[in-house]
Amino acid sequence: MAVRIVAEACINCGWCRRVCPTETIRYFTTGRRLHRVEPAGCIDCDRCVAVCPEHCIVPDPEYVHDPAELEAAKAKARAWAARQRARREALRRRAAQVLALASRRPLSEEVPHA
């Protein structure tokens, strides 16, 4: 199974495209201002469904994956997830460094929350 985008309801915000771990949602290379799912790369993770503000991404039950293409898509998603984890970790490390420094010298004066 894969998902598809109901073009009439899509506002082209691109959020689905940006969260897709396999980059299988196309926009710039469709030749039109239309977001479209390439079903071969869809691993049915539903990340796009969860973020779509128009709720216009729906299941495409008719699409049946070839096992090899599905495995390739999953491998791509795993690589993407690893990159995301690394980025988050780097950000957390930097935040921890900033806070560690701040504990020695407070980040400005504390103001009580009104």
Place this chain on the structure above:
Amino acid sequence: MTSRLAEQLRSMPSRRNPPYRPVQLLSDAEREELARKLGDASNYDLTLLRTLVAAAPENVELKKALVSGIVSAEFAGIDAFSRKVCEWQDWPVPWELILAMARQTWDEVRHAQLGVGLLESYGGHVGEYPDTLAGAPPSEASQAAARVAARGGEAAEEPMRDPLISLSVTNVALEGAALELFRGMSELGRRIGDRLMEHCYDYNWADEVTHTTIGDYWVKQLCEGKPEEEARALRAHAMFEAVRARLSGEQSEEIRRFFEEEMERGTTALSGPPTSEAG
């Protein structure tokens, strides 16, 4: 033909009370002041600040910095959209589009009010932190997108004034991307038990969905039956995302392919068909 009001606006800098203080133009003393507040001036970065606030929600200074950066963009929104209301009257666009920009200006005012209220709840005020967008020239991404997408005439000289490019870059690309920021801020508020932050940005998020919808609707209207115009809008959007992706270090395969194809189309067009004089 440019109206006198639009002409006058072009030479009028953006103003606010307190005055804009773009982060790109801080003096050494102001940079030091920022460093004193946040440990380092480079920590005045919305992505990092969100992580810092999540890690240390009791630190009000970090919250003030984070919300200040976003409020600044709301003031930029008021400025930008109110200018469009005046300037676009010189373009052959439907009056309903001008009205949509007036409505959006009002929305940006409300966002700024919400942000100022939130900031004040932390004991902060506008002007305490530098401006991230307001009062500064359009972002590198917006300018580059507009330059690439422009084709001839007035649009080439001042591409961001072209309604099609402006809608594609600001309403669809930029406000579409802002959906993630506002959802993230609302979730951050929920996670740290800051209900005011949670609700403020949930409200903003809903408005951004409307703004993206308005932009997409009008880009479709302006491009109807004009594939060249649609390609121009798409190119502007692609350029905006390419520059943003370059800054964040996350370039998508599709964007890379899009520009490779653009290059091929350009090369083909330049080589042109053989002419009769050639032989």
